[in-house]
Amino acid sequence: MVTIPVPEVAATPGFLVPEPFVVRRLTRETQDTFTLTVASHGGGDTSFVPGQFSMLWSYGVGEVPISISGDPAEHDCLSYTIRSVGAATQALVGRRAGETIGVRGPFGHGWPLAEARGRDVLIVAGGIGLAPLRGVIYHVLRNRRDYGRLILLYGSRSPKDLLYRKELAAWARLPDTQALVTVDYGGLNWHGRVGVVTTLFKYARLHPERTTAMVCGPEIMMRFVIRELRAGGFAREDIHLSLERNMRCGSGFCGHCQWGPWFICKDGPVFRYDRIRPLVDRHEL
Numbered sequence: 001m002v003t004i005p006v007p008e009v010a011a012t013p014g015f016l017v018p019e020p021f022v023v024r025r026l027t028r029e030t031q032d033t034f035t036l037t038v039a040s041h042g043g044g045d046t047s048f049v050p051g052q053f054s055m056l057w058s059y060g061v062g063e064v065p066i067s068i069s070g071d072p073a074e075h076d077c078l079s080y081t082i083r084s085v086g087a088a089t090q091a092l093v094g095r096r097a098g099e100t101i102g103v104r105g106p107f108g109h110g111w112p113l114a115e116a117r118g119r120d121v122l123i124v125a126g127g128i129g130l131a132p133l134r135g136v137i138y139h140v141l142r143n144r145r146d147y148g149r150l151i152l153l154y155g156s157r158s159p160k161d162l163l164y165r166k167e168l169a170a171w172a173r174l175p176d177t178q179a180l181v182t183v184d185y186g187g188l189n190w191h192g193r194v195g196v197v198t199t200l201f202k203y204a205r206l207h208p209e210r211t212t213a214m215v216c217g218p219e220i221m222m223r224f225v226i227r228e229l230r231a232g233g234f235a236r237e238d239i240h241l242s243l244e245r246n247m248r249c250g251s252g253f254c255g256h257c258q259w260g261p262w263f264i265c266k267d268g269p270v271f272r273y274d275r276i277r278p279l280v281d282r283h284e285l
């Protein structure tokens with residue numbers, strides 16, 4: 001019998017074995033979306049790069065990939081913004097303070113914060129896609145002198161689906177920052193912009209030659225955003241996308257998330273557009 005060697009790191013808690021984390025708080029964002037803040041039982045360091053994700057385990061139910069949506073400057077807790085769509089996510093948002101979940105990770109490559117230094121940062125997000133980008137906003141605002149202007153274009157289905165409403169309002173008032181929001185369907189009490197996220201481009205003051213674009217949202221939305229960015233003069237290498245696939249191990253072992261030559265969990269989830277373009281342009285994202 002051939003024995004396949006398993007790297008020692010695979011057996012350490014947090015890599016292939018979930019580590020127990022205790023729920024500190026659960027904040028309601030919308031009707032079906034909550035932000036869960038957890039801390040390691042052992043009080044360990046929780047450093048991460050915005051754009052990375054964890055595998056969150058609800059005991060007895062299942063394990064799912066969820067992006068880290070908190071502030072990378074906090075090293076004693078992790079936050080996740082979770083839309084309750086099925087068994088595992090429902091179980092996670094049903095946790096109360098003091099209860100335990102399992103956490104593996106952080107996994108994957110995050111957003112190019114170092115590359116974007118000295119440049120403007122454009123964030124284009126759709127729906128829950130703002131969650132993996134919130135850490136970028138915190139980072140840029142905390143290190144204001146390292147970056148140029150911050151431009152956020154955010155679209156959601158309806159006003160009641162908007163995430164982080166108070167923060168959106170606060171960001172919109174900051175100097176050197178443009179935070180523009182639109183919804184697909186406004187309803188009677190909505191006085192803001194209506195239309196898909198690409199309709200916001202005409203209000204954004206953009207300098208493509210000195211801007212790094214970071215995009216996350218439904219795949220169809222990302223396609224249209226890429227088109228808009230390219231038409232507006234953005235180079236392919238200045239566009240970064242976060243992709244999703246079903247995942248199991250989260251760390252390049254099982255092949256579940258394979259996409260052409262890449263494993264989304266290990267080589268992504270954030271990719272530079274010029275590197276994945278042949279696949280993006282040939283197949284569905």
Ligand SMILES: Cc1cc2nc3c(=O)[nH]c(=O)nc-3n(C[C@H](O)[C@H](O)[C@H](O)COP(=O)(O)OP(=O)(O)OC[C@H]3O[C@@H](n4cnc5c(N)ncnc54)[C@H](O)[C@@H]3O)c2cc1C
Pocket residue numbers: 053062064065066067068080081082083084085086087088089090128131132243244245246247269
């Ligand atoms: C890298 C990565 C980061 C993610 N970050 C977040 C996040 O920050 N917040 C968040 O709420 N969700 C995030 N997701 C999606 C999340 O993992 C799925 O919603 C979750 O796996 C659904 O599991 P479930 O058991 O609750 O529902 P299931 O019963 O598995 O699915 C319920 C419904 O959701 C659909 N679904 C399941 N998985 C996905 C998926 N990956 N993409 C689109 N539709 C899906 C199913 O087709 C089904 O219609 C992320 C996924 C990936 C790969």
Ligand code: FES
Pocket residue numbers: 246247248249250251252253254255256257258263264265266
């Ligand atoms: S989830 Fe196992 S290889 Fe990516």
